[in-house]
Amino acid sequence: MKKSLGVFFSLLMVVAFATDSLAGALDIFTGEKGEVRIAGGTAHIPVMKEAAIRIMRHNPDIHISVGGGGSGAGIKQVGEGLIDIGNSGRKANEDEISRYGLQMFKWAIDGVAIVVNPVNKVRSLSQEQVAAIYAGTITNWQEVGGEDRKINIYTRDEASGTRAVFWKKALAKGNVAKNANFVVSNGAMKAAVSQDSYAIGYVSIGHMNDSLAGVAFNSIEPTLANVQSGKYPIARGLYSNTKGEPIGLVKKVIDYLFTAEGQEIVVQKGFISVK
Amino acid sequence: MRFRRLLEQAVPLLSLMSSIILLAAITTVLGFLFLKGWQSLNFQLLFGTTPPLDAILFKRRVFDCLFPAMVGTFSLVCLAVCWAIPVGIAAGIYLAEYAQGKIRIFFNLIFDVLAGLPSIVVGLFGFSITIFLNKQLSNQIYPCLLISSIALAFLVLPYIIRATQASLEGQPESLRLTALALGASKMQNIVRVLLPQSLPGITSGVILATGRCAEDTAVIMLTGAVATAGVPRSLFSSFEALPFYIYYISSQYADQEELATGYGAAIILLFICLMLFSLAFVIKKRVRLSAQYRAH
Amino acid sequence: MRRTTEQIIEKICFFSALISGFITCSIFLFLLIPGLPLFRGGHFFSILTGPWEPGLGQFGIYPMISGTLAVTMLTMLFAFPLSLGCATLISMEGNFRLSRLLRKIVEMMTGVPTVIYGFVGIFLLVPLVRNFFVNGGSGMCILSAALMLTLLASPTMILLFCDSFSRVPHSYGDAVLAVGGTEVQKFLYVTLPCSWPGILMGFTLALGRVLGDTLVALMIAGNAVQVPGSLFDSVRTLTSHIALVFAADYNSPEFQAIFACAIFLYFFSTLLAVSVRLIHSRWRINT
Numbered sequence: 046m047k048k049s050l051g052v053f054f055s056l057l058m059v060v061a062f063a064t065d066s067l068a069g070a071l072d073i074f075t076g077e078k079g080e081v082r083i084a085g086g087t088a089h090i091p092v093m094k095e096a097a098i099r100i101m102r103h104n105p106d107i108h109i110s111v112g113g114g115g116s117g118a119g120i121k122q123v124g125e126g127l128i129d130i131g132n133s134g135r136k137a138n139e140d141e142i143s144r145y146g147l148q149m150f151k152w153a154i155d156g157v158a159i160v161v162n163p164v165n166k167v168r169s170l171s172q173e174q175v176a177a178i179y180a181g182t183i184t185n186w187q188e189v190g191g192e193d194r195k196i197n198i199y200t201r202d203e204a205s206g207t208r209a210v211f212w213k214k215a216l217a218k219g220n221v222a223k224n225a226n227f228v229v230s231n232g233a234m235k236a237a238v239s240q241d242s243y244a245i246g247y248v249s250i251g252h253m254n255d256s257l258a259g260v261a262f263n264s265i266e267p268t269l270a271n272v273q274s275g276k277y278p279i280a281r282g283l284y285s286n287t288k289g290e291p292i293g294l295v296k297k298v299i300d301y302l303f304t305a306e307g308q309e310i311v312v313q314k315g316f317i318s319v320k
Numbered sequence: 321m322r323f324r325r326l327l328e329q330a331v332p333l334l335s336l337m338s339s340i341i342l343l344a345a346i347t348t349v350l351g352f353l354f355l356k357g358w359q360s361l362n363f364q365l366l367f368g369t370t371p372p373l374d375a376i377l378f379k380r381r382v383f384d385c386l387f388p389a390m391v392g393t394f395s396l397v398c399l400a401v402c403w404a405i406p407v408g409i410a411a412g413i414y415l416a417e418y419a420q421g422k423i424r425i426f427f428n429l430i431f432d433v434l435a436g437l438p439s440i441v442v443g444l445f446g447f448s449i450t451i452f453l454n455k456q457l458s459n460q461i462y463p464c465l466l467i468s469s470i471a472l473a474f475l476v477l478p479y480i481i482r483a484t485q486a487s488l489e490g491q492p493e494s495l496r497l498t499a500l501a502l503g504a505s506k507m508q509n510i511v512r513v514l515l516p517q518s519l520p521g522i523t524s525g526v527i528l529a530t531g532r533c534a535e536d537t538a539v540i541m542l543t544g545a546v547a548t549a550g551v552p553r554s555l556f557s558s559f560e561a562l563p564f565y566i567y568y569i570s571s572q573y574a575d576q577e578e579l580a581t582g583y584g585a586a587i588i589l590l591f592i593c594l595m596l597f598s599l600a601f602v603i604k605k606r607v608r609l610s611a612q613y614r615a616h
Numbered sequence: 617m618r619r620t621t622e623q624i625i626e627k628i629c630f631f632s633a634l635i636s637g638f639i640t641c642s643i644f645l646f647l648l649i650p651g652l653p654l655f656r657g658g659h660f661f662s663i664l665t666g667p668w669e670p671g672l673g674q675f676g677i678y679p680m681i682s683g684t685l686a687v688t689m690l691t692m693l694f695a696f697p698l699s700l701g702c703a704t705l706i707s708m709e710g711n712f713r714l715s716r717l718l719r720k721i722v723e724m725m726t727g728v729p730t731v732i733y734g735f736v737g738i739f740l741l742v743p744l745v746r747n748f749f750v751n752g753g754s755g756m757c758i759l760s761a762a763l764m765l766t767l768l769a770s771p772t773m774i775l776l777f778c779d780s781f782s783r784v785p786h787s788y789g790d791a792v793l794a795v796g797g798t799e800v801q802k803f804l805y806v807t808l809p810c811s812w813p814g815i816l817m818g819f820t821l822a823l824g825r826v827l828g829d830t831l832v833a834l835m836i837a838g839n840a841v842q843v844p845g846s847l848f849d850s851v852r853t854l855t856s857h858i859a860l861v862f863a864a865d866y867n868s869p870e871f872q873a874i875f876a877c878a879i880f881l882y883f884f885s886t887l888l889a890v891s892v893r894l895i896h897s898r899w900r901i902n903t
Contacts, residue, residue, distance in 0.1 A: 327804065328798070328800045328801060328804060331704065331800050331803070331804060332705075332708070332800060334701050334704075335700075335701040335702065335704035335705040335708070336701075336705060337701065338697065338698045338699075338700075338701025338702050338705075339701065339702045339705045339718055341698060342698060342702055342722075342767075342770060343718070343721065345766075345767055346721070346725055346728075346767060348740070349732075349733070349736045349740070349767065350728075352736055352739075352740050353732065353735075353736055356739075406632070407632045407635055407636060408632075408636075409632075410628055410629045410631075410632030410633070411629065411632040411633040411635075411636045413629045414626075414629035414630050414632060414633040415633060417629075418626060418629060418630065419633070426637075427633055427637060428893070429889070429890065429893055430636075430637045430640050430641075431636065431637075431640075432889040432890075432892065432893055433640055433885070433886045433889045433890075434636070434639065434640040434643075435889070436821075436824050436828075436885040436886070436888055436889040436892075437643065437828070437881075437882065437885055438827070438828025438829070438830065438855055438881050438885060439828070439830065440828070440830040440855045440858050440859060440878075440881075441643070441647070441828070441858075441878050441881050441882055441885075442643065443858075444647065444858055444862065444874070444875070444878045445642075445643045445646050445647060445878075447862060448646045448647065448649075448650055448875075449646055451650075451866060452646070474639050474643070477636055477639070478636075481633075481636060505622060506622065507621070507622040507625055507626075531727060534729075535729030535730065535731065537730065537731050537830070537831050538830040538831060538855070538859065541859060542858075542859070542862055563729060563731045566731050566732070566735055567731055567734070567735075567831065567835070570734065570735045570738050570739075570835060571738075571835070582735065586731075586732050586735050586736075589729055589731070589732065590728060590729065590732055593727045593728065593729050594724060594727045594728070596727065597723070597724065597726060597727025598723075598724065598727070601723055
């Protein structure tokens, strides 16, 4: 099966070269072959998926797989050598860097927005209110100016970089109530909050759309402009990590993210370019 | 006495009620799926913007559709069943025809244990082995199609063993003795007489195993299924699979269009599994039921 | 010559069985080895009873065990009477057509993939529970998971019950009818009491299946780490816990704790398998 597929693909190479007139950033992949495994941070997935598909369309000999798992998993798995590129929505800590010899590449800036269902009228919360809601001391929307309904808290698992940033910058490292529902990714958070009228959650700003309503944090709207200007405090970088200095195809994939075309994908998917 | 009469009157009523509840529930579940999903069933769902023929012949790489997931599931199932069939049938023959006394009791119990293991435990075992191999072979082994298919083979091995064993043991004594009386050896008897007679039973076991492989999600999510990978290129690639795709979309769909593909995938998977299960029931009227009791 | 071939083939069969047995044991070993530091430190039992607070360095799986038990028990509470009722209708003579149709549908239900129940659960059942019950919370809760798991566990339980009803010798039932008893009486006082080992077996097998199910609970039980206090509480089962945490640092206690979950599940399912074997062998002797 492998062999026959190989024949097909080499045949296809010829076709691809003939038809693919898109020149530019993708040219560095010409003539390459091999496999790149990407996993980890879930905020990164839309960008990584788009980049992977563009690269694989350009050169079918390259195989790129994109998985999730969370930032923690991205760092651990790349460190253990299970994947080639581990994404994280937080900086790897000193211990992780020294233990695994990680190289970090920050290719986008993102914020973490506090979100509610659009049906919910609450649009602004102070830092204290957010912390109290997550700690479980405020349990009804009425207490923060909403309807008389129980607040359904959604949070992320320990591997999440979004959670780490939110916990540090919005909750000031406060407690999270035990009855909080757990979801496994930014996408899942979005899906959960957009279905639940009385939910509160937090999600990467890149994942926001009209199915969610952003809540102003200390009266600052969670928008890209506010993140860029530095006014919105719950901001973070999106990183890709490799074990040691990246080489070959892995390096090219990371380089591609920093090209004009790569950064265009970043902006298109709702993040802030690092350039 | 009055209580007894009341009970006797209640029994038919209660049993009718529970049947109606069950039927209503399953109709609602499947009806909901079809009503919401049938519109998304089309060629674009399967092949995206690529011409179907090019996709099927692997002439072009396809993305943003179910084709890679379907190919992934197909190769996964084929591989897993390939690994499981020879070992399973041979072990089943041994258990039915050779094993005796304590050894037989021991193996029976061991296979019951294997059949009862939750599939996430088998998945964690696959993951644990991957880490182990990765360390031993200096980062050469990753979670991939091969590992997933082997773990799945472990998962369905007991189905095939049990199906083989049960249908061999179910052959009437007269059939068992005829060839032996005519001077055939034990092996000849098994290969020429008993196995062909047991073929329907074994086949239905294999089909059930196939169905279980196709629907299992817990094992593959720990051993190599990912959100985007395209059509798998080798045994050592990560892969997409239909059940994992459904799980993934259900929690992280970006918009209604993407969610619609999830409904489409669910209908396709449901259809495949129902086909396989009905086939197994048609081939053999009474499938060994306890074999189906694996936790997913 | 032929004798040697025969012996070789017999050996192959034997080795296949041996390999399959070896796999069962090696699964246990590969769960035990990564979890070994827990045993060595003597933490194993404190892990079984402690709370899960990774931030505070506590990695107990007690909330997950209680969540699993809550979901499992509620499911069996729904599924057992339901299955018994359906099996009764299928097995009782009378409306032959209806029971055949019902049986066909139940057989078909055994083929519905788990992930489908989870999927429909998220988009149909969870919103229903959320809107129907005032204190339903997010709708992702024990009740939702148990309702969907009931659909998952019932079909095979029904078929096993029918199977054990049909094993009761006809002469027993005919005796009841001969002295003027009704079909219902025959069922209540003869068939049902005579087939209790089969019913027990079906129950045990279904229990194992519900206990080990991953996808439904993972998708619709909410995954909150808490000891449940009501039907509408969000809980995390042992199986979902494994699926959620497996990608942690291999040397971390989090990672070792999921092996404690797996070992617990392994033990429990082995226990169930052994009891099914015991019931089965006693049943053989009785009939």
